[in-house]
Amino acid sequence: MVVQVEDSQLVKQYIQGDERAIEALINRHNSRLTGFIYSKVGDRELTEDIFQDTFMKVIRTLKKGAYNEEGKFLPWVMRIAHNLIIDYFRKHNRMPMYNSKESYNIFSLLGDDKLDAERQLIKEQIDSDLIKIIKELPEDQQEVLEMRIYKDMSFKEISNNTGVSINTALGRMRYALINLRKLVEANSIVLTN
Amino acid sequence: MEKIYLKDKNKCTIVKAKPETIEFLLAFSKSLQLTEVKGLQFESNLN
Numbered sequence: 001m002v003v004q005v006e007d008s009q010l011v012k013q014y015i016q017g018d019e020r021a022i023e024a025l026i027n028r029h030n031s032r033l034t035g036f037i038y039s040k041v042g043d044r045e046l047t048e049d050i051f052q053d054t055f056m057k058v059i060r061t062l063k064k065g066a067y068n069e070e071g072k073f074l075p076w077v078m079r080i081a082h083n084l085i086i087d088y089f090r091k092h093n094r095m096p097m098y099n100s101k102e103s104y105n106i107f108s109l110l111g112d113d114k115l116d117a118e119r120q121l122i123k124e125q126i127d128s129d130l131i132k133i134i135k136e137l138p139e140d141q142q143e144v145l146e147m148r149i150y151k152d153m154s155f156k157e158i159s160n161n162t163g164v165s166i167n168t169a170l171g172r173m174r175y176a177l178i179n180l181r182k183l184v185e186a187n188s189i190v191l192t193n
Numbered sequence: 194m195e196k197i198y199l200k201d202k203n204k205c206t207i208v209k210a211k212p213e214t215i216e217f218l219l220a221f222s223k224s225l226q227l228t229e230v231k232g233l234q235f236e237s238n239l240n
Contacts, residue, residue, distance in 0.1 A: 051210045
């Protein structure tokens with residue numbers, strides 16, 4: 001069984017001076033990040049440039065010791081890429097190219113995703129309610145749910161890490177969601193923002 | 194169940210950054226040195 005080293009572990013190794021760790025991180029998230037950038041800018045060369053700038057920023061931040069370990073690595077990298085994409089469009093004073101039809105919403109690309117104070121409070125309440133009810137789940141379901149939602153791992157990675165088949169991991173996720181819904185109903189929790 | 198046959202089923206490629214970009218980043222990482230003097234951080238690239 002191949003056990004995959006977690007991002008946080010690789011980040012730690014890189015900060016301690018292991019250059020192979022950053023290579024592993026770049027290769028691991030290469031296609032995901034490239035796909036994300038390409039979906040926004042629609043240009044192969046520009047995607048390549050933004051990908052490069054993103055990881056240069058990542059490298060600088062890690063070397064400076066300014067990375068906050070509490071956050072997840074990939075969402076953090078995505079956020080950097082997202083900000084660089086916005087910077088690019090602002091600088092070139094143009095909107096992103098998009099080939100779709102009527103259902104296109106410009107704010108999905110350039111919207112301000114910060115919440116106002118009231119919504120932030122509601123979000124925090126929802127998050128804390130969710131954490132409480134997740135703890136009610138059986139341990140195996142909790143494990144899969146945390147890996148999938150909070151650590152952003154694929155089912156293949158979950159399967160490698162837990163030593164169960166992908167189908168079992170999928171099944172556990174499904175039951176985790178079903179049980180979560182039941183718990184939400186039973187405790188009359190409102191999970192909307 | 195009905196099967197769907199695609200004419201161009203092998204034309205889909207995964208978008209990935211070029212190997213040259215990765216090599217550049219690794220070289221950048223190796224050459225980047227940060228020095229702190231009196232609370233100020235200085236960046237240098239030792240190529």
